[in-house]
Amino acid sequence: MPGKKLYFATNLKMYKGIRETVSYLSQLEQLTADMDPETVQLFVIPSYTSLPDAVRSLRHKRLLLGAQNMCWEEKGQFTGEISPLMLQELGISIVELGHSERRHVFGETNAMINQKVIAGLKSGFTVLLCVGETEEEKNWGISDETLRIQLKTGLKDIPPGLTGRLWIAYEPVWAIGINGQPASVEYARDKHELIRNTLYEIAGTDGREIPLLYGGSVNPSNADALILQPSVDGLFVGRSAWNAADFNALIRSAIHSAAYKQQCT
Ligand code: PGA
Numbered sequence: 001m002p003g004k005k006l007y008f009a010t011n012l013k014m015y016k017g018i019r020e021t022v023s024y025l026s027q028l029e030q031l032t033a034d035m036d037p038e039t040v041q042l043f044v045i046p047s048y049t050s051l052p053d054a055v056r057s058l059r060h061k062r063l064l065l066g067a068q069n070m071c072w073e074e075k076g077q078f079t080g081e082i083s084p085l086m087l088q089e090l091g092i093s094i095v096e097l098g099h100s101e102r103r104h105v106f107g108e109t110n111a112m113i114n115q116k117v118i119a120g121l122k123s124g125f126t127v128l129l130c131v132g133e134t135e136e137e138k139n140w141g142i143s144d145e146t147l148r149i150q151l152k153t154g155l156k157d158i159p160p161g162l163t164g165r166l167w168i169a170y171e172p173v174w175a176i177g178i179n180g181q182p183a184s185v186e187y188a189r190d191k192h193e194l195i196r197n198t199l200y201e202i203a204g205t206d207g208r209e210i211p212l213l214y215g216g217s218v219n220p221s222n223a224d225a226l227i228l229q230p231s232v233d234g235l236f237v238g239r240s241a242w243n244a245a246d247f248n249a250l251i252r253s254a255i256h257s258a259a260y261k262q263q264c265t
Contacts, residue, residue, distance in 0.1 A: 117155060144194050
């Protein structure tokens, strides 16, 4: 029986400009050229300004590209925003919504993210909805409540039948970035199970099919153990992915561990 499809992705945040992004993508494409997108889905989320060149630079459609954010409106008085129509013009396939930095640095609310999720799905994108509790929420013992609120409000009234284009990244805020503490594998597994159950409540059996990626200080020493968790379908990697050779090595090691586990079961 074939194993589950695995997802590996990185968000380049506000780090790489056009030239660096194009060079990174070309290296990553070459290094991962033998990976079958039917079983391993790779995607990269560059800065807005790099997206047009990034799209043109790709030689294959194996690697997907996404935007880091999107406005819910198609047009209007929204200075500084990027609309779904503008992203459609670029030919990208994914929009990442609700990343922790959008929520906590730029004050995006669950209600705003919900409007974006609906607009993203209606506009034909695959939506990567990011959820995660803050350290304070964890210490207050309300991580589960926070995640359920983010999911139930973020996915409220999503158009029926479109969950096939919905992916979720669980990224505990306290695990993200240079000062982050990676979640233990057990913690990540428990929260993924909670998310899976909540998705079932929201979307019924379709909720069981939604890919769940873990993010937050994923690195070569925890990636294999994380991907082995039945509730983890993929890894959403920041710093450890921004060198193409390192990301390729991390992906290969994780795939190898997953394949080995598959053989042994
Ligand atoms: P990190 O970033 O891997 O550098 O912690 C993760 C993210 O923000 O998606």
